[in-house]
Amino acid sequence: xxxxxxxxxxxxADFLERVRRYSFLLxxxxxxxxxxxxxSGTISLELGEYRGVYNSAWVGSMMTLVSTTFITLAGxxxxxxxxxxxxxxxxxxxxxxxxxxxSLYTLGKALSNFAVLAAMVAVLAGAAAILQLVRAEGGGLExxxxxxxxxxxxxxxxxxxxxxxxxxxxxxxxxxxxxNVIYFFAWAAYVGLSGATGVNDYLGLGFFMRNMxxxxxxxxxxxxxxxxxxxxxxxxxxxxxxxxxxxxxxPQVLLGRLQWVAIAMGIAWxxxxxxxxxxxxxxxxxxAARGKKEAPEPEEDRxxxxxxxxxxxxxxxxxxxxxxxxxxxxxxxxxxxxxxMLKGRGWWWYLVAAGLFAASLAVPDVQARQAVAACxxxxxxxxxxxxxxxxxRYDTGKLVFSCxxxxxxxxxxxxxAGVVLAVSTGGGLGIRSLMGGDWLGFxxxxxxxxxxxSFALALGVWSGSSRLFEAxxxxxxxxxxxxxxxxxxxxxxxxxxxxxxxxVLATLALWIAAYxxxxxxxxxx
Amino acid sequence: xxxxxxxxxxxxxGKVWALRNFSLELGPGVLGLLGPNGAGKTTxxxxxxxxxRATEGTVTWNGADLQREPDAVRAVLGxxxxxxxxxxxLNAVEFLEYFxxxxxxDAASARRRIDELLQLVNLADVRKRPLGGYSGxxxxxxxxxxxxxxxxQLLIVDEPTAGLDPEERVRFRNLLSDLSGDRIVILxxxxxxxxxxxxxxxxxxxxxxxxxHAPPEELLRAAEGRVWEWxxxxxxxxxxxxxYLISGTVRRADGVHVRxxxxxxxxxxxxxxxxxxxxxxxxxxxxRAQRAEASAR
Numbered sequence: 001x002x003x004x005x006x007x008x009x010x011x012x013a014d015f016l017e018r019v020r021r022y023s024f025l026l027x028x029x030x031x032x033x034x035x036x037x038x039x040s041g042t043i044s045l046e047l048g049e050y051r052g053v054y055n056s057a058w059v060g061s062m063m064t065l066v067s068t069t070f071i072t073l074a075g076x077x078x079x080x081x082x083x084x085x086x087x088x089x090x091x092x093x094x095x096x097x098x099x100x101x102x103s104l105y106t107l108g109k110a111l112s113n114f115a116v117l118a119a120m121v122a123v124l125a126g127a128a129a130i131l132q133l134v135r136a137e138g139g140g141l142e143x144x145x146x147x148x149x150x151x152x153x154x155x156x157x158x159x160x161x162x163x164x165x166x167x168x169x170x171x172x173x174x175x176x177x178x179x180n181v182i183y184f185f186a187w188a189a190y191v192g193l194s195g196a197t198g199v200n201d202y203l204g205l206g207f208f209m210r211n212m213x214x215x216x217x218x219x220x221x222x223x224x225x226x227x228x229x230x231x232x233x234x235x236x237x238x239x240x241x242x243x244x245x246x247x248x249x250x251p252q253v254l255l256g257r258l259q260w261v262a263i264a265m266g267i268a269w270x271x272x273x274x275x276x277x278x279x280x281x282x283x284x285x286x287x288a289a290r291g292k293k294e295a296p297e298p299e300e301d302r303x304x305x306x307x308x309x310x311x312x313x314x315x316x317x318x319x320x321x322x323x324x325x326x327x328x329x330x331x332x333x334x335x336x337x338x339x340x341m342l343k344g345r346g347w348w349w350y351l352v353a354a355g356l357f358a359a360s361l362a363v364p365d366v367q368a369r370q371a372v373a374a375c376x377x378x379x380x381x382x383x384x385x386x387x388x389x390x391x392x393r394y395d396t397g398k399l400v401f402s403c404x405x406x407x408x409x410x411x412x413x414x415x416x417a418g419v420v421l422a423v424s425t426g427g428g429l430g431i432r433s434l435m436g437g438d439w440l441g442f443x444x445x446x447x448x449x450x451x452x453x454s455f456a457l458a459l460g461v462w463s464g465s466s467r468l469f470e471a472x473x474x475x476x477x478x479x480x481x482x483x484x485x486x487x488x489x490x491x492x493x494x495x496x497x498x499x500x501x502x503x504v505l506a507t508l509a510l511w512i513a514a515y516x517x518x519x520x521x522x523x524x525x
Numbered sequence: 526x527x528x529x530x531x532x533x534x535x536x537x538x539g540k541v542w543a544l545r546n547f548s549l550e551l552g553p554g555v556l557g558l559l560g561p562n563g564a565g566k567t568t569x570x571x572x573x574x575x576x577x578r579a580t581e582g583t584v585t586w587n588g589a590d591l592q593r594e595p596d597a598v599r600a601v602l603g604x605x606x607x608x609x610x611x612x613x614x615l616n617a618v619e620f621l622e623y624f625x626x627x628x629x630x631d632a633a634s635a636r637r638r639i640d641e642l643l644q645l646v647n648l649a650d651v652r653k654r655p656l657g658g659y660s661g662x663x664x665x666x667x668x669x670x671x672x673x674x675x676x677x678q679l680l681i682v683d684e685p686t687a688g689l690d691p692e693e694r695v696r697f698r699n700l701l702s703d704l705s706g707d708r709i710v711i712l713x714x715x716x717x718x719x720x721x722x723x724x725x726x727x728x729x730x731x732x733x734x735x736x737x738h739a740p741p742e743e744l745l746r747a748a749e750g751r752v753w754e755w756x757x758x759x760x761x762x763x764x765x766x767x768x769y770l771i772s773g774t775v776r777r778a779d780g781v782h783v784r785x786x787x788x789x790x791x792x793x794x795x796x797x798x799x800x801x802x803x804x805x806x807x808x809x810x811x812x813r814a815q816r817a818e819a820s821a822r
Contacts, residue, residue, distance in 0.1 A: 318638065318641050318642070318645070318673070318676065319634065319637050319638060319641060320676060321630065321634050321638065321675065321676045329626065329629040329630070329631065332626050332631075332632060333626045333627060333629075335626075336622065336623045336626035336627070339619070339623070340612065340615070340623055343612070343614045343615055343619070344614035390612075394610040394611065394612055394613070395608065395609060395610030396609060396610050396611065396612065398571075398574075398576055398604065398606040398608075398609055399604070399606070399609055399624065399668075399671060400624075400627060401575075401576060402574045402575060402576055402599060402602060402604045403599055403602075403624070403627045403628050403629075404596045404599035404600040404602075404628065404629060405596060405599075405629070406599070406627075409629070410627055522575075
């Protein structure tokens, strides 16, 4: 009972702390946005040329798939900061001194994550009812049929996402930006696999695919399973409808879904094995310092403690500074920002970057070269993602923002350093375009080199975190440069009308957004 | 060189005034900022350091209104906040080089200055170690070095000796005294002995308002004749605490030596010279009594 009470309060306090932040409104707004896109038909569930009649079973299942597909991705990034917050607020140090077990802690955090994700699902469930009533093509509202998919499919999927987020936070290699990128690719691979195999996956893709396709085949035996798609885009392919009365929720089916809740609890428990209980000796600093020549044990000041007199300057002996004009120092500040960005990268980071640069310049096959060039601009994602968010992450805002020209010199210097990074890592493609006399391609590439750091800076300034950029940029990169969706390819490798102009204008808009955001945070201009 | 705070106020969300109708004029010297927790000291320093904007009133530096020209003070400001972070992968030199660039210092004089400052704050031996491995006191000292990088004319330090060992604390006090000749130093702390050792003026804040702004001697004079030492049995200590404002107790063989503030001496008590801590307590209790009386009326 005591453990249950502790678990409840652990999850409750964390949940309340989250929902009382403005960012929670963004979370709900994201869910509402998904609901609107589904309502407007931009997101739709199609089986080739068919879609289901908008009855409670179809609408509930479609909204459930929207939630399991999108919230398991975006929601992961939204909730993957619960342990980090306890470390930053130092509440964790207090918790660590209590009798609370590690498994109770990770379970409580997973529960809190689940509550946040479930709130987003609840928004979509409410929207599903409205959607059915508005469309009015499938009879009256049947709450049990409408809500059953949310309860038995969406909520277990959220439980899995919540637990995986906690597990990522406890693993040193996955708790940072690398984990964010890895999750994206793991998620994309899992979605692809679920859709292709039709297994009982936690997202429910295979589950609904089997069920709906089976029902459709009774009407149209020629229908193929690979035509099941959750379509995102303005083009609607479905021209016919069929009546689907929902899943038969047998005890066996329910057990199949509940197994994911049990697995989620197992993952949360597994996370406890890696959770270091806020032990500073096993924290980030020590991990980051590993491998350096002088292992930096948290130490006392030997210089002052050994009793030997130490020659020191007196305050009055400090060399007076010669004050010079501010403008001439900008280049030095850009170099400093670039050094700060790259600090801590191992030699292998530069080696990979150099390899990608050379390959994007020299590989003869066009498709392979484009793929390598795209990778060259994914490689620095964890560096760009620090832009604009670094002061919040390391709590250096008061030091930096009390310096002169923090807005009109330091902010542009951060951006310029990001552009230098873009040009130097992805330069192979630019040089190739120049060498081939492809001025349009070069200008498109250059627009991308300006756009990416601007995107990072704006998101970093406004969110105060690197995660938003890491999530959105990886998604954008995957659709654009990697899969050549026209218009989304900010590297200019996929021909699209007005793309260069769009990215130049977007750069400008994002720059203004970053400036306004930072200005607001400074308190003073 | 003049800093003028004129009727400044800061209203936080929830309609809480952290500072109200606060006025102060400062010239070169060390101002000791004293006050209980939540008095508004950090808010005041954040306003002067242009971290946050005053809701009302003005703050001017050499005639420049900081609401309109915050860079007028930022260019000559050294600020050590109570809580601040560091970049854990940078070493001391790299961290200071970064801030030298942000503050617009040229490379050559910044390098020389950084060397001197690392000597000054006694971190020269660990200059190449990542800051992530520094102890709390060492981080505090790198913060002090950062604040002195641009040879500031206005130095604001919030609880600067928190986390420092006694030897470093003494060294920092001496440093502040050395620095105070030709610049304005604002020192906020709860350690009255730090203020006693360095401050040329004291501003006492309570509930967001200025209680008094005076040289330490003037505060001491106000408490003179009201501080007593009284030796009582241990069993009577609790009753004495109920009755008097006690600034210290020491247990000795003959009983508990109680240091207390009162208008008249308890029977058997002897007068003693007031310390700044006594003066602080006296000033604060008088102010609270006046406020209580005013609100009762």
